[in-house]
Amino acid sequence: MINLEAPKKAGALINQAYQAAAEVFRPISRKYDRAEHTYPSELDMFAALLDGLNSSGEGGAGAAGVRRSEKDDGPKGNRNGANLNVVLGTIEMCWGDVGLLLSMPRQGLGNAAIGSVATDEQLERFKGLWAAMAITEPGCGSDSAAITTTATEDGDDYILNGEKIFVTSGQRADAVVVWATLDRTKGRAAIKSFVVEKGTPGFEVVRVEHKLGIRASDTAVLRFENCRVPRENLLGTPEIDTAKGFAGVMQTFDNTRPLVAAMAIGVARAALDETRRILTEAGVVIDYDRPALTQHAAAATFLQLEADYEAAYLLTLESAWMADNRQPNSLQASMAKAKAGRTVVDVTLKCVELAGSYGYTEESLLEKWSRDAKILDIFEGTQQIQQLIVARRVLGKSSAELK
Numbered sequence: 001m002i003n004l005e006a007p008k009k010a011g012a013l014i015n016q017a018y019q020a021a022a023e024v025f026r027p028i029s030r031k032y033d034r035a036e037h038t039y040p041s042e043l044d045m046f047a048a049l050l051d052g053l054n055s056s057g058e059g060g061a062g063a064a065g066v067r068r069s070e071k072d073d074g075p076k077g078n079r080n081g082a083n084l085n086v087v088l089g090t091i092e093m094c095w096g097d098v099g100l101l102l103s104m105p106r107q108g109l110g111n112a113a114i115g116s117v118a119t120d121e122q123l124e125r126f127k128g129l130w131a132a133m134a135i136t137e138p139g140c141g142s143d144s145a146a147i148t149t150t151a152t153e154d155g156d157d158y159i160l161n162g163e164k165i166f167v168t169s170g171q172r173a174d175a176v177v178v179w180a181t182l183d184r185t186k187g188r189a190a191i192k193s194f195v196v197e198k199g200t201p202g203f204e205v206v207r208v209e210h211k212l213g214i215r216a217s218d219t220a221v222l223r224f225e226n227c228r229v230p231r232e233n234l235l236g237t238p239e240i241d242t243a244k245g246f247a248g249v250m251q252t253f254d255n256t257r258p259l260v261a262a263m264a265i266g267v268a269r270a271a272l273d274e275t276r277r278i279l280t281e282a283g284v285v286i287d288y289d290r291p292a293l294t295q296h297a298a299a300a301t302f303l304q305l306e307a308d309y310e311a312a313y314l315l316t317l318e319s320a321w322m323a324d325n326r327q328p329n330s331l332q333a334s335m336a337k338a339k340a341g342r343t344v345v346d347v348t349l350k351c352v353e354l355a356g357s358y359g360y361t362e363e364s365l366l367e368k369w370s371r372d373a374k375i376l377d378i379f380e381g382t383q384q385i386q387q388l389i390v391a392r393r394v395l396g397k398s399s400a401e402l403k
Helices: 007-032 041-055 082-096 100-101 109-117 120-125 184-190 247-281 297-324 332-356 366-376 382-397
Strands: 131-134 150-154 158-170 175-182 190-195 201-206 221-230
Touching: 007 041, 007 082, 007 100, 007 366, 041 158, 082 100, 082 297, 082 366, 100 201, 100 366, 109 175, 109 247, 120 247, 131 158, 158 175, 175 221, 175 297, 184 190, 190 221, 201 247, 247 297, 247 332, 247 366, 297 332, 332 366, 332 382
Parallel strands: 131 175, 150 175
Antiparallel strands: 150 158, 158 221, 175 190, 201 221
């Protein structure tokens, strides 16, 4: 039998994350939306808290990796582990503020990459590092295989050359996980990821972007010019395996896409909670025992939005649960990301509409959430790319056959 409720053992984590969101994130949400590029110093103590949760194995609201091995000698049966816990914590924290969560030290998307594909030695060496992730380039967005940043072997080092854009926490993080190609003639299989620490000669933060939403989080443009990176900072194996292809670095997305879906769910739930309060104060009754078409138009719209939210929520929990149980979850991760990304945009915009002029002003956070929402449908693979991935998986087509 399938249980669609959050596991009971995650109750303490969910409550802790909710309290942090309600007592810290939500009160300073508008402050750092207005003070773009100002580091939220209030977050430092929560970063230490999440470090403790993650190191204890309970999982927190930050980044964790999907680690799989061919031989699994662990306990058999159903597992509700760190990946599911991270997703549940992320939902609660983003109910508070998604931009502030993205600003949490040592909880960057690069940390998820390290957690997914690093060796045991690298995991230990990079422990405690705050890592951003740099994939997108000026001429390469959704098609990650078109990366032009190069990594040239030179003795015990690799020399990186190229430019990365839209790097979340690119200015504040301690290091960046950079995707680069070892040999452009060998296509996707030659793309590897490298941990490049701040202060490395040839690594430059060019500028920080001004954005529509998630303004508490910094988004940077990075340049690598003859940047020398030690060989041991290459994540995974340096061999170019054309049979395995792009699977090594793409495994990162099996983890980060459910995380972004969880962020979208948290923002959508925040908007729904606020809109329910507004409608209730206006005398609109939302009745779950009556057909929507027999209710107030605003109530009927709210019920439709809530149904979409529930679908996205369950898809996201499924993809995280599969990761905990060592099941391939690429299809489910893309389905969750596509559904949640589209849902959060629809929900937040419709909630602004339901709230009328009040929802359009800064008296409410509804207008902020509608601005924050759009990026959740774009980064870590756009809506259109997720649909393409799902179609390829369902139809059994390769990327060359279905573009």
